[in-house]
Amino acid sequence: xxxxxxxxxxxxxxxxxxxxxxxxxxxxxxxxxxxxxxxxxxxxxxxxxxxxxxxxxxxxxxxxxxxxxxxxxxxxxxxxxxxxxxxxxxxxxxxxxxxxxxxxxxxxxxxxxxxxxxxxxxxx
Amino acid sequence: xxxxxxxxxxxxxxxxxxxxxxxxxxxxxxxxxxxxxxxxxxxxxxxxxxxxxxxxxxxxxxxxxxxxxxxxxxxxxxxxxxxxxxxxxxxxxxxxxxxxxxxxxxxxxxxxxxxxxxxxxxxxxxxxxxxxxxxxxxxxxxxxxxxxxxx
Numbered sequence: 001x002x003x004x005x006x007x008x009x010x011x012x013x014x015x016x017x018x019x020x021x022x023x024x025x026x027x028x029x030x031x032x033x034x035x036x037x038x039x040x041x042x043x044x045x046x047x048x049x050x051x052x053x054x055x056x057x058x059x060x061x062x063x064x065x066x067x068x069x070x071x072x073x074x075x076x077x078x079x080x081x082x083x084x085x086x087x088x089x090x091x092x093x094x095x096x097x098x099x100x101x102x103x104x105x106x107x108x109x110x111x112x113x114x115x116x117x118x119x120x121x122x123x124x
Numbered sequence: 125x126x127x128x129x130x131x132x133x134x135x136x137x138x139x140x141x142x143x144x145x146x147x148x149x150x151x152x153x154x155x156x157x158x159x160x161x162x163x164x165x166x167x168x169x170x171x172x173x174x175x176x177x178x179x180x181x182x183x184x185x186x187x188x189x190x191x192x193x194x195x196x197x198x199x200x201x202x203x204x205x206x207x208x209x210x211x212x213x214x215x216x217x218x219x220x221x222x223x224x225x226x227x228x229x230x231x232x233x234x235x236x237x238x239x240x241x242x243x244x245x246x247x248x249x250x251x252x253x254x255x256x257x258x259x260x261x262x263x264x265x266x267x268x269x270x271x272x273x274x275x
Contacts (some may be wrong), residue, residue, distance in 0.1 A: 004170070011166045012159040019158025020151050022207070027147045033217050034250050038130070039255050040218065044260035057185075061202070062166035065185045066219045067158070076260045079266030083273065089179035091270045095262025102189050103255070106224045107247070110196060112242050114231035115202045116229065120203065 011063035014056065017065045032042045037068055044072025047079070150213055159214025161219045165192050189220050196221040202229040226250035 014114050022036055031039075047053035053073040056064045078098025083092030094105075138147035139269040173179065181188075199205040205225050209216045216222055227247050248255065 006161060008166060013181045015162025016155040016159035016215075019212075019215040020155045021130065022218045023151050023154035024147075026214055026224040027150060031217040033214070033222075034253055036214070037217065037250075037254050039136070039221065040260060041254055041258055045258070045265060048263075049265040060150050062169055062185065063162040063190055066162045066165045066189060068218055068220070070185075070224065071220065071223070071254075072258060075262035079262040080269050083266055083269045086266075088270050089131075091266030092263065094266055095259060101186050102193060102223075105190050105198070106193050106227050106251070109197045109245055110224075110231040111243065113197055113228055114235050114247075117167065117201045117232050118235060119233045 007061060010060045013063065013091045014060035015067060016065035018063075018069060041072040044069035045076045046055030046072075048073035051080075053077075071099065071102075143214075153211055154213045154215035157208070158219060159215075160211025161192065161215070161221055165189065168192070192219070192221055193224040196224040197228040201232070205229070223251055223254060228232050 018040075022040065025031055025036055026033065042060065044053060047056075047069070053064070053069070054077070056071070057070065065074070075095040075098065078096075079094035080090055082094025084090070088094070130173045165188040167215045171183050172187050188239070196205060199208070205216075205221075217225070222274070230247045231247040232253075233242050233243040234249075236242065237246065
């Protein structure tokens with residue numbers, strides 16, 4: 001029980017800190033959110049490419065995988081593991097295979113939802 | 125008065141009028157929202173693992189991301205996500221929920237421009253840069269790793 005509680009504390013610490021850093025960048029500079037997403041993605045891919053981010057994932061679980069940094073990490077990690085098994089073909093396919101489930105559900109479900117929901121234009 | 129001068133004056137005016145929320149407050153909100161979303165993800169992962177203990181950590185992590193994505197898209201469809209985003213700031217768009225919300229909200233927003241060039245192309249208005257950069261980085265990492273492996 002105590003171990004599970006400690007795990008959640010780590011999740012809160014890491015996940016919250018990553019978001020706080022992003023918010024700090026939003027406040028202090030004029031960088032738009034889309035750019036910050038790309039910058040954080042790049043940081044994740046670099047850390048993942050050197051295999052450093054996996055230590056954070058082991059330590060903090062979902063606190064490290066759910067932020068976009070974790071997305072970049074799994075892109076890089078997927079490419080590395082696929083190179084080990086499939087050689088050069090793995091270098092091309094690995095990143096997308098590792099993240100395909102999340103991307104597919106985002107696109108597919110959004111497409112489906114857009115059939116049923118229309119944007120509400122405010123009438124005043 | 126030329127255009128540039130006018131724009132500058134307008135920006136100054138906006139700066140004066142926009143409410144100063146105090147940056148400590150918004151940092152705190154981002155922390156709370158980010159931590160909450162990550163805790164939800166961890167919780168879903170723990171629940172899945174208690175039912176299927178054979179799954180490896182990568183699959184469990186993917187499943188908890190998928191659940192967060194599905195929840196986000198439904199919240200976006202019902203129009204509740206905007207309020208969360210207004211409260212949480214970076215706390216809502218840095219986790220995977222921001223990625224899902226950007227696709228879903230753009231798909232809904234551009235529905236009236238048609239299925240092909242409306243929904244089909246403009247749903248990636250924000251998510252497109254993320255995907256393009258992500259795929260490019262993974263390609264670079266993969267190719268570099270392959271070349272290093274040759275020696």
